[in-house]
Amino acid sequence: MNILILIGIAMLAPVAGGLLTGIDRIISARLQGRQGPPLLQPFYDVLKLCQKESIEVNSMHRFFVYISLAFVVFTTVILLSGGDILLAIFALTLGSVFFVLGGYASNSPYNTIGSERELLQIMAYEPMVLLTCVGLYYAENSFFVKDIVAAQTPSIVYLPGVFFGLIFILTFKLRKSPFDLSMSHHGHQEIVKGITTEYSGKDLAVIEVTHWYEVIIALALVYVFFATAAPMSHVFAVIVCLLVYLLEIIIDNGAARVKWQQALKSAWIVTGIMGTVNLIILSFFK
Amino acid sequence: MTDIIKQKQGDECMGAITGLILFPLAAALGILLVKNDEVRNMIVRVGAAGTAVLTLVVVGLYFKSGIALSFRLEKAIEAVMAIAETAIAVYVISIGIKYKKYVISVLSFVQASAMLCFEFTVKHNIEVKHAMIFDKLTAIMVLVIGLVGSLICIYAVGYMKTYHIHHKEYKERKNFFFAVLFLFLSAMFGIVLSNDLTWMYFCWELTTLCSFLLIGYTRTKEARNNSFRALLINLGGGVAFAAGIIFIGIYYKTLELSVVTSMKPEAAMMIPVFFLSLAALTKSAQLPFSSWLLGAMVAPTPSSALLHSATMVKAGVYLIIRLAPLLGATPVGKTVTFVGGITFLACSLMAISQSDAKKILAYSTLANLGLIVICASIGTQESLWAAILLIIFHAVSKSLLFISVGSIEHQIGNRDVENMDVLLGISKKLALYMMIGIAGMFLAPFGMLISKWVAMKAFIDSNNVIIVIILAYGSAATLFYWTKWMGKLVSRANMNQQSESKFHLDEEIPITILAGMVVVSCFTFPLVSKYALIPYLTEVFGRTALIPIGTNDIKLMLCMLSMLILLPISFIPIYKNDKRRKVPVYMAGENTGDNETFYGAMNEKRKMELSNWYMVDYFGPKRLTLWSDVIAAAILVSGVIMMIGGMA
Numbered sequence: 001m002n003i004l005i006l007i008g009i010a011m012l013a014p015v016a017g018g019l020l021t022g023i024d025r026i027i028s029a030r031l032q033g034r035q036g037p038p039l040l041q042p043f044y045d046v047l048k049l050c051q052k053e054s055i056e057v058n059s060m061h062r063f064f065v066y067i068s069l070a071f072v073v074f075t076t077v078i079l080l081s082g083g084d085i086l087l088a089i090f091a092l093t094l095g096s097v098f099f100v101l102g103g104y105a106s107n108s109p110y111n112t113i114g115s116e117r118e119l120l121q122i123m124a125y126e127p128m129v130l131l132t133c134v135g136l137y138y139a140e141n142s143f144f145v146k147d148i149v150a151a152q153t154p155s156i157v158y159l160p161g162v163f164f165g166l167i168f169i170l171t172f173k174l175r176k177s178p179f180d181l182s183m184s185h186h187g188h189q190e191i192v193k194g195i196t197t198e199y200s201g202k203d204l205a206v207i208e209v210t211h212w213y214e215v216i217i218a219l220a221l222v223y224v225f226f227a228t229a230a231p232m233s234h235v236f237a238v239i240v241c242l243l244v245y246l247l248e249i250i251i252d253n254g255a256a257r258v259k260w261q262q263a264l265k266s267a268w269i270v271t272g273i274m275g276t277v278n279l280i281i282l283s284f285f286k
Numbered sequence: 287m288t289d290i291i292k293q294k295q296g297d298e299c300m301g302a303i304t305g306l307i308l309f310p311l312a313a314a315l316g317i318l319l320v321k322n323d324e325v326r327n328m329i330v331r332v333g334a335a336g337t338a339v340l341t342l343v344v345v346g347l348y349f350k351s352g353i354a355l356s357f358r359l360e361k362a363i364e365a366v367m368a369i370a371e372t373a374i375a376v377y378v379i380s381i382g383i384k385y386k387k388y389v390i391s392v393l394s395f396v397q398a399s400a401m402l403c404f405e406f407t408v409k410h411n412i413e414v415k416h417a418m419i420f421d422k423l424t425a426i427m428v429l430v431i432g433l434v435g436s437l438i439c440i441y442a443v444g445y446m447k448t449y450h451i452h453h454k455e456y457k458e459r460k461n462f463f464f465a466v467l468f469l470f471l472s473a474m475f476g477i478v479l480s481n482d483l484t485w486m487y488f489c490w491e492l493t494t495l496c497s498f499l500l501i502g503y504t505r506t507k508e509a510r511n512n513s514f515r516a517l518l519i520n521l522g523g524g525v526a527f528a529a530g531i532i533f534i535g536i537y538y539k540t541l542e543l544s545v546v547t548s549m550k551p552e553a554a555m556m557i558p559v560f561f562l563s564l565a566a567l568t569k570s571a572q573l574p575f576s577s578w579l580l581g582a583m584v585a586p587t588p589s590s591a592l593l594h595s596a597t598m599v600k601a602g603v604y605l606i607i608r609l610a611p612l613l614g615a616t617p618v619g620k621t622v623t624f625v626g627g628i629t630f631l632a633c634s635l636m637a638i639s640q641s642d643a644k645k646i647l648a649y650s651t652l653a654n655l656g657l658i659v660i661c662a663s664i665g666t667q668e669s670l671w672a673a674i675l676l677i678i679f680h681a682v683s684k685s686l687l688f689i690s691v692g693s694i695e696h697q698i699g700n701r702d703v704e705n706m707d708v709l710l711g712i713s714k715k716l717a718l719y720m721m722i723g724i725a726g727m728f729l730a731p732f733g734m735l736i737s738k739w740v741a742m743k744a745f746i747d748s749n750n751v752i753i754v755i756i757l758a759y760g761s762a763a764t765l766f767y768w769t770k771w772m773g774k775l776v777s778r779a780n781m782n783q784q785s786e787s788k789f790h791l792d793e794e795i796p797i798t799i800l801a802g803m804v805v806v807s808c809f810t811f812p813l814v815s816k817y818a819l820i821p822y823l824t825e826v827f828g829r830t831a832l833i834p835i836g837t838n839d840i841k842l843m844l845c846m847l848s849m850l851i852l853l854p855i856s857f858i859p860i861y862k863n864d865k866r867r868k869v870p871v872y873m874a875g876e877n878t879g880d881n882e883t884f885y886g887a888m889n890e891k892r893k894m895e896l897s898n899w900y901m902v903d904y905f906g907p908k909r910l911t912l913w914s915d916v917i918a919a920a921i922l923v924s925g926v927i928m929m930i931g932g933m934a
Contacts, residue, residue, distance in 0.1 A: 053867065054866055055866060055867045055868070055869045056866050056867075056868060056869070057868065057869060057870065057871045057881070058868070059866075059868075060776070063854070064776075066853075067853050070849065070853060071846075071849075074846070074849070078842065083838075083842070084836070084838075084839050084842075086739060086742070087730075087739075087839055087842060087843070090730035090731070090735060090739070091730060091846060093729075093730065093765065094729055094730050094731075094846070097729065097765070097769050097772075100769055100773060101769070101772060101773055101776055103773075104772075104773030104774070104776055104777045105776045105777060106871060107707075107777045107778055107871060107881065107896070108871035108872055108873075109871070109873060109894060109896060110872060111871075112773075112777070112896045115773060116770070116773075116898065116899050119766055119769055119770060119773075119899075120766070120899065122762070122765060122766070122769075123762045123763065123765060123766040124762075126758070126761065126762035126765060127755075127758040127759045127761075127762045128758075130742075130757075130758040130761065130762075131754070131755065131758050134742065134746055134754050134758070137743070137746055138746055143743075192872065192874075197872055198871060198872060268759070271758075271759075272755075275755065275758075276751075276752075276755050279751045279754070279755065280751050280752075282751075283749050283751045286749060
């Protein structure tokens, strides 16, 4: 029974992620004055990629993408089954590291630049992600998602600053402008295709599916701030997740990519101020 | 303590422990006297293997019940120590005068005369019940020193052979080098076994001398300067140590560490604790005393490996772990915690800007020691659990990395990370071991990360918000510099394979064993925790300690580890019948076809060069060293002020 739930999570998460990406593309198109593709377009894309011939520059670099997917799935399952949030984040980081290594392994100039930028992005958002976990532990005395979402008061009451910081760095995680340095969905601001330059066919499809999982992981982090023991709060949490996603889409379309210096500085400064102030205030009440 | 540790008088059962200290000493003496290269190499190998076996024997004998020793011939041993101490002092004072480093002479004179006076006057009235104590923490330290240390000694045999072929300009003094390595091991065993503070102090000074001799091995100007800096800073620490001992001796009428640490952390106690912590901070090269460890890089790699992983720096954190019950939330504890914090953060950031492999490793050592110092000085059960595990994991991973870098340097001619992309073509094994070592340093589910995780929990539980934030930033920086190094290692997968070159068996065996130890230590940490850490912490705190990570989480971690090991294997069948089309990498259509050059302007072939990011303008030592030193010094000064305030 338990296993079935875990498999269910692993199967349904990408479906939800893919649908969200479809919504993203429609809204983005409307913001840009276009009609946009149908809702299921991301799935069509992935199916089509799977039928394409996969060419590669060496036999090693796709291997990292598969491992990356494996650990991202692992993270999703831990998070959504109520597991340890810190462990989930460590697994996610491991997945990201493998993705970066894949970029390096191709030894292609564009891929390598993408990898280096991806790595920089990880460094920029990692402190805030860790502080989010710390904040949740501070507020609810547990790292376990199942305990956090079973609390009487929603965590957002204790952690407004941390929540704001998290929203800020989710722009990195969701690969949205202005922090989409390593790869972007917007052709006009991309160096070739960033970290994915040398991937094609099935491998590219895997990267796309990994991204769907990551969307769900990102929104799951938002979710835990609002969910409580009260059943209605879960509906509310889902609505907040959708609003945050909408906000990220609007920011994405309204901003141009920034230089890495600004990305790193702004992320670290926002983390420093929002995270630190919030946690220090919280520590006085403990 | 007495109900757990069976006290045995006399000589009957201390043969093994005495042997553990004396055996490396005898090996050192033998090595120093033998002139024949082959014979000497054999003695080194046998000596190292013997030390490792003795370590296992001692730990096997006394692990379960522990033992506290007092020696019948204590007076004679102390007389020998006094003579050796005087000889060392005379030697240090004379070289200080010879090279016009008068501060060194003065420091050495001050501490030696103070200690000798103390030993011949006050000490006679103080009864030391147990000169040596072997408990579970000692067992862990002995294992780390004995196993990692002896592997490094074996590695040194192979390394030094090649070293002198590459560096004909340095005079060959191999017998001296090996002898000092063994002397070092002996002194380290002394430090972790001693309960009598004067004995510990003697061994402490011996390690200072050994590091000075090792760093100055090549006798170049740089080596001499750096070795004198190491000597100066560690002698400064030695003076603090001596001051602490004398204070404890006169004021509290005891010289036993176990007695001192079981006292109440009252205001007066803070003075010697501060002095001892200061000595520990210099030995562990925390800011602002860290420059000596960075300078120690000029020495041949085995000695850096020894200094950085199993010995020297670990002596400092060991002492802080012992003092932990007196630190915690006291002013001195807070001071030490923040010094560790600033060291962790600043050194993690500075490591980003380095491309010299040994420099990266050095900064990473400093940062990790900072982390251990934080964990130890916070002094809760959880944080000490993390600190001790960090010592184990760090020793194993870091020694693997150091000796791998040493071999890589011999294979590719330099140790610049930028040039390590060719390694996969030269030696697949070395590249793999390097990857294991790096993964061991920062990736989940490897050891360092497990400890970091618990550390994070411990910091929140003890309400140290600032330290948690420092940890978050430092971890992000750590991830950055290790991953980009790993990236370099995997980046030439498409290169035409060059010939697999061989390296010395004396180098290969220790590297392989250490790589195995990194992986095994990750699988077995729950056992270490159950049988060593929990009993030790329960005893120190007098209440049952709990393992800080839940069983389910441990299972998940082990599951991740298995995934990491098994996943690559499961991909091999796919590669076997791989019919995918191979294409040249994309270079905007200008790839000449060999993936390494492209057509530039005028159709000339130009080499493609890819370089990592170092961001020197942001994280360069020039920008950060001064400030971080100033902050660390300010923290120390404010610690003194707080301490005096506490007295008043």
